[in-house]
Amino acid sequence: ISASSQSASAAVNVATNASIPSEMKAWVYSEYGGVDVLKLERNIAVPVVTDDQVLIKVVAAALNPVDAKRRQGKFKATDSPLPTVPGYDVAGVVVKVGSAVKDFKEGDEVYANVSEKALEGPKQSGSLAEYTAVEEKLLALKPKNIDFAQAAGLPLAIETADEGLVRTEFSAGKSILVLNGAGGVGSLAIQLAKHVYGASKVAATASTGKLELVRSLGADLAIDYTKENIEDLTEKFDVVFDAIGMCDKAVKVIKEGGKVVALTGAVTPPGFRFVVTSNGEVLKKLNPYIESGKVKPVVDPKGPFPFSRVADAFSYLETNHATGKVVVYPI
Ligand SMILES: NC(=O)C1=CN([C@@H]2O[C@H](COP(=O)(O)OP(=O)(O)OC[C@H]3O[C@@H](n4cnc5c(N)ncnc54)[C@H](OP(=O)(O)O)[C@@H]3O)[C@@H](O)[C@H]2O)C=CC1
Numbered sequence: 001i002s003a004s005s006q007s008a009s010a011a012v013n014v015a016t017n018a019s020i021p022s023e024m025k026a027w028v029y030s031e032y033g034g035v036d037v038l039k040l041e042r043n044i045a046v047p048v049v050t051d052d053q054v055l056i057k058v059v060a061a062a063l064n065p066v067d068a069k070r071r072q073g074k075f076k077a078t079d080s081p082l083p084t085v086p087g088y089d090v091a092g093v094v095v096k097v098g099s100a101v102k103d104f105k106e107g108d109e110v111y112a113n114v115s116e117k118a119l120e121g122p123k124q125s126g127s128l129a130e131y132t133a134v135e136e137k138l139l140a141l142k143p144k145n146i147d148f149a150q151a152a153g154l155p156l157a158i159e160t161a162d163e164g165l166v167r168t169e170f171s172a173g174k175s176i177l178v179l180n181g182a183g184g185v186g187s188l189a190i191q192l193a194k195h196v197y198g199a200s201k202v203a204a205t206a207s208t209g210k211l212e213l214v215r216s217l218g219a220d221l222a223i224d225y226t227k228e229n230i231e232d233l234t235e236k237f238d239v240v241f242d243a244i245g246m247c248d249k250a251v252k253v254i255k256e257g258g259k260v261v262a263l264t265g266a267v268t269p270p271g272f273r274f275v276v277t278s279n280g281e282v283l284k285k286l287n288p289y290i291e292s293g294k295v296k297p298v299v300d301p302k303g304p305f306p307f308s309r310v311a312d313a314f315s316y317l318e319t320n321h322a323t324g325k326v327v328v329y330p331i
């Protein structure tokens with residue numbers, strides 16, 4: 001992949017305004033529903049950048065459960081209008097910059113979560129396309145040591161993991177239990193807690209076949225959720241990071257004064273839920289940990305899925321058993 005990445009950059013580097021087409025290939029749905037509403041169209045308008053945006057030639061994208069939930073109409077009240085080109089996570093090369101853009105230029109290799117608010121007016125034209133337009137404030141330069149496919153799997157998940165740790169005021173010396181440690185967010189929450197925030201102890205739940213993976217990411221204690229119930233744990237934690245929707249059980253295993261942050265599902269006090277905000281500054285803050293190898297992207301080995309197989313990629317993601325990130329590459 002890294003060789004192709006270099007050729008991808010080289011190929012895109014020659015792209016100039018003159019060579020940017022007006023139409024592109026993109027995955028689109030015009031109605032809410034299952035994966036059957038996804039269509040690969042060939043004549044979708046290439047987004048026109050606003051002053052504060054850059055146009056990215058997409059090299060790789062990644063899927064998130066929110067893409068599926070949005071397509072199912074679960075957030076239609078605050079969604080942008082149909083038809084939708086889905087996709088939050090992108091890695092690619094800048095081919096055009098808006099007049100107010102200061103920190104990026106044509107040829108920059110970048111990555112981002114393209115929608116500042118995941119549920120409130122997310123981008124109508126997202127990353128599952130040949131081009132996408134992204135606000136400068138959401139972007140960061142791609143870490144040098146990972147390829148575009150690996151980078152594409154980071155933005156929304158790592159921003160969510162970091163925001164959950166910040167919102168629970170997680171800090172060095174504290175203990176944390178991550179529920180769903182093998183998923184896209186959990187696999188990064190383990191690493192950030194351990195290798196960035198200095199956790200004294202990281203526990204994580206996963207199924208039998210994924211226990212070794214979560215240990216390799218930094219979990220001191222791997223709990224097999226197919227054999228143990230977390231509410232039976234005698235150990236209590238400073239923070240529980242619920243990435244599966246078990247807040248009612250999570251609140252039973254925190255210390256006095258401990259915190260529970262939930263990503264999905266009903267919330268039981270003192271637990272709370274948040275929706276991730278995209279922010280290039282978070283990616284920039286974490287880039288050194290990625291470039292040092294302390295924090296590694298986890299890409300599901302069933303992928304990367306080629307652009308033509310995006311519907312299959314969603315079907316796999318929606319089994320709720322993907323490991324790490326479902327990546328789409330090449331595009
Ligand atoms: N609020 C927000 O801003 C955000 C919310 N989310 C939400 O958080 C959740 C997790 O997202 P993400 O990490 O991308 O999801 P994933 O699709 O990556 O999660 C898949 C993983 O879930 C694991 N899993 C399934 N059931 C359980 C269980 N009972 N206990 C522990 N692990 C389990 C699977 O492991 P196995 O195969 O071993 O069962 C699999 O590895 C989703 O509901 C998503 O919508 C995500 C990002 C942002």
Ligand SMILES: CC[C@H]1OC(C)=C(O)C1=O
Nearest residue numbers: 065066118263264275276
């Ligand atoms: C309300 C949580 C919702 O927001 C995101 C980004 C998800 O994945 C969700 O389930």
